[in-house]
Structures are given as C-alpha cells and as structure tokens.
Amino acid sequence: MKRYEFSFVTRLKFEDAITNQHFMLRCLPGNYQFQKIYDEKISIFPEVPIIFSKDSFDNRTLLGSINSKHEVFEYEVFGKALISKYKSAEILDRIFLYETAMTSITRSMEDFAASIPNVESLKQQAVLVSHAVYNKMKYVSGSTNTETTAAEAFNQGEGVCQDYAHITIAILRNFKIPARYCAGLMEGEGETHAWVEYYDQGTWYGIDPTNDRSIEYGYIKISNGRDSSDCTVERGCFISRDKDVKQNIQISVRVSELNE
Helix, strand or coil: CEEEEEEEEEEEEEEEEEEEEEEEECCCCCCECCEEEEEEEEEEECCCCCEEEECCCCCEEEEEEECCCEEEEEEEEEEEEEECCCEEECCCCHHHHCCCCCCCCCHHHHHHHHCCCCCCCHHHHHHHHHHHHHHHCEECCCCCCCCCCHHHHHHHCEECHHHHHHHHHHHHHHCCCCEEEEEEEECCCCCCEEEEEEEECCEEEEEECCCCEECCCCEEEEEEECCHHHCCCEEEEEEECCCCCCEEEEEEEEEEEECC
C-alpha cells in the first residue's frame, strides 16, 4: 500500500460574462478495489449547491447550476488516496469489446496490428500492443483535439495521451481483448492523464502506452468508459451574448507520495 496526496484545479475564464450555466463534472477520483479516497475537499466558484451522483459507468459526478452573471468558473479537488497494486476484479461488460466512433479501426491500423506478435498471454499481448503504439507515435502537444479519432491520430503519427489510449484500445479490441479508456491523475504530470485498462481472466489491469509501462502505483483514477467521450471532465451549457464566446482554461494537477 502507498499513500498519495493530490490536487486537481481547473479555472475557466470567459471572454464575456455568461449566465444560466448548468454543469456536470467528472473531476472526483473514485473508490475502487485498488484505490480509496479520503480527506477529500471540493470547492466550486462561484459557490453554488452541488449534487453528487454517478453516471452509467459508475463514475462519480458533480452537478450544479450558476444562474448569476460571471466570467470565471473554477473547481478544485484536494484529497488523499490509499493505493494498492493497480487491478480490479469485475464481471465483464461486453460493451468493452466493441469499437466506437473514436476507436474504429482502419485497414492501415489492422496491418499495423498484424505486425505485432500474437502471443497466448493476454498480459504480454497488451504489453506488446502498448509498446508498439509507443514506438509508432510521437507525443506532440496540441497536435490533436478532443474530437480526434484513433484513426486520424494514427494516420498523422502524432498525438497526446488521449490518442495513444484510443489507438491502443482499438488494437486490443482487434485482438479480441476487452479494453477501456481511463482518465485521471498521474504522479509527476502537471495535467490530467489518460491510460488504458485491459481485461484478463476476470480482472482489469492498467497500462500506459504514452509512457510505455504497465501500471502499478502512482496513478489516481477518476473515470473509465468506452472512449474519451465517456470520461469528459466537464459537460454543460450556458447563455452568453456571443454564441462563440471564447474560453481560456488553466489546469493544475499535483500528485505526490506521502511518507506517513
């Protein structure tokens, strides 16, 4: 067991004042077999009542509304996590075997998958796929966006953690290995991070293709789903004078191990 302290702060600055903002946030780390959250503190600015809920993938959510005029929206989560080795025994939902719009596989991706050795061990197969994606792709900040598909990122050969995860998921599913997208916080990373879980004999295990490693410690999971669209941190709507009002976002993440 290891203990970690974490913070996740997001600040949205709108170019012009907005009103009637309704939001749903997936910004709260969950409690899993390998992860227990304690001493959690949450704040929303402007301060409004919030409702705690869960989505269809059992991810924790926050819901609220800000009717007054405001130019800044900020949410902060602080807490501690007790972490054991990353794995979670669950009954398989077969939805994680099927491709989505974000993880559809193309002929060129199938050819790439065919170049990866096919081995009997699912764990070793997942490692080989992740390693192949790591070697194929180049990490370039800003080279893709939240709507970029696995196929688009694969074709251009560069992307960010979301793209590495989508491509890995697409290829694992091509090998008939159930896989799902995970979002959360990583030790040593100043922003949110994405990785992959694969299913082997009744248990989900974590693998990080962006950093070419299997996951054991140092990761705090917030959400999982079929792809990134199921793990979006913020969803909502608001009213503004300009329908294309610009937004500036600042994200700060900190994860550090505690020596208690």
